[in-house]
Amino acid sequence: MLRVLIDMDEVIADTTGGMTRWYGKTFDGAIDFENMRKGGSLVKGFPEMHQPIVRQQLFEPGFFRNLPVMAGSRAVLEEMNRRYEIFVVSAATEFPNSLREKFDWMQEHFPFISWEQLVLCGSKKMMEGDYMIDDHSRHLKLFKGRSYLFTAPHNLNETEFERIRDWEHAASIFLK
Amino acid sequence: MLRVLIDMDEVIADTTGGMTRWYGKTFDGAIDFENMRKGGSLVKGFPEMHQPIVRQQLFEPGFFRNLPVMAGSRAVLEEMNRRYEIFVVSAATEFPNSLREKFDWMQEHFPFISWEQLVLCGSKKMMEGDYMIDDHSRHLKLFKGRSYLFTAPHNLNETEFERIRDWEHAASIFLK
CATH class of the missing domain: 3.40.50.1000 (HAD superfamily/HAD-like)
Incomplete structure (x- = not known):
């Protein structure tokens, strides 16, 4: 085989779906898929001030379990x-x-x-x-x-x- | 490289050291390394009546952390x-x-x-x-x-x- x-x-x-859903529940900022594409990274699609907390979310208990x-x-x-x-x-x-x-x-x-x-x-x-x-x-x-x-x-x-x-x-x- | x-x-x-240490603290039975060798398995070295609980130990929280x-x-x-x-x-x-x-x-x-x-x-x-x-x-x-x-x-x-x-x-x- x-x-x-x-x-x-x-x-x-x-993962993108899970992250954007979590973000939408937590913050008001707009997600920019164009920035995600240009930056070559999921995190880059979020407002710059929130990028550290978005990245941190990958380390939080429950994030991957609920995707x-x-x-x-x-x-x-x-x-x-x-x-x-x-x-x-x-x-x-x-x-x-x-x-x-x-x-x-x-x-x-x-x-x-x-x-x-x-x-x-x-x-x-x-x-x-x-x-x-x-x-x-x-x-x-x-x-x-x-x-x-x-x-x-x-x-x-x-x-x-x-x-x-x-x-x-x-x-x-x-x-x- | x-x-x-x-x-x-x-x-x-x-792993053998961790298991025999745990066993010695928990039970009185003798560990037979000759049976381990003949049976080709760590678990086979323990008294037959305790083999299920020895096997179960591999699934218990903390077992691998403390080896x-x-x-x-x-x-x-x-x-x-x-x-x-x-x-x-x-x-x-x-x-x-x-x-x-x-x-x-x-x-x-x-x-x-x-x-x-x-x-x-x-x-x-x-x-x-x-x-x-x-x-x-x-x-x-x-x-x-x-x-x-x-x-x-x-x-x-x-x-x-x-x-x-x-x-x-x-x-x-x-x-x-």
Whole structure:
């Protein structure tokens, strides 16, 4: 079976959605997706005075546990899991509170992905596979297989990698 | 730099030591290292009536956080970290409570290993490197680089892999 390495944040977990929802409940400032795109970072889309607290939110208990599931990801990943060797690989060790939360989140939303298939890491450079789907080109650059950049507001300006726009698009590639 | 993948339990963390210490404080039964060797498992070294509770201990909060550091590992790993690309790779997702505890344990005992170098996973089959040091042959079997079985009471009967007996022996191989 071909091996596919799939990222969590911005790929199967809607991190931008979770952050903007939290921000909207907490502050009045406007979120600027154009700045997110130009700055190449989720945090850059928020008013400058709030960027430190937005960044801090990534370290807070509960943030990752409560993220929405990315639209369409569950059904496509469930079918991909029958046809490919899937690993869900998340750069999580930067955010220690996220470790258990990401495990629990996977159990709740993707129960067909076993604990053997979950990888919580920092760097992904030692990961070997046939395909990698990730929203960060820094991970894709170090990957020797075929790389797909999963479209997220922060990476819209990048042109180096073939894109997957959303999970319908992923299905058209992997489940055709 | 050559890449070395280093396991945690029974390699840099003294899991057998932590378990036997806990057992001795809790029960009166005798630990039989001969049964551990013959059964190929840490748990098999404990009296049969206590094996379920010993196994359960691996899931309890605090177990992994409080493990002793394997003798000699810190100084050798610190020097190896200067000469090699090191990743500490632990099959941890089977034990959800261990995830944060293993992160905190690393920060306390091996602060020179950054969060980028820590991998908490289930399977290790997608890990690529030049060397792997592990006490479980099931991980070494799937590795394409050079494999070293780190000697532990449960693996004394195995003959398939070149061994590292202890951290002094590791230094004689990697720091010569």
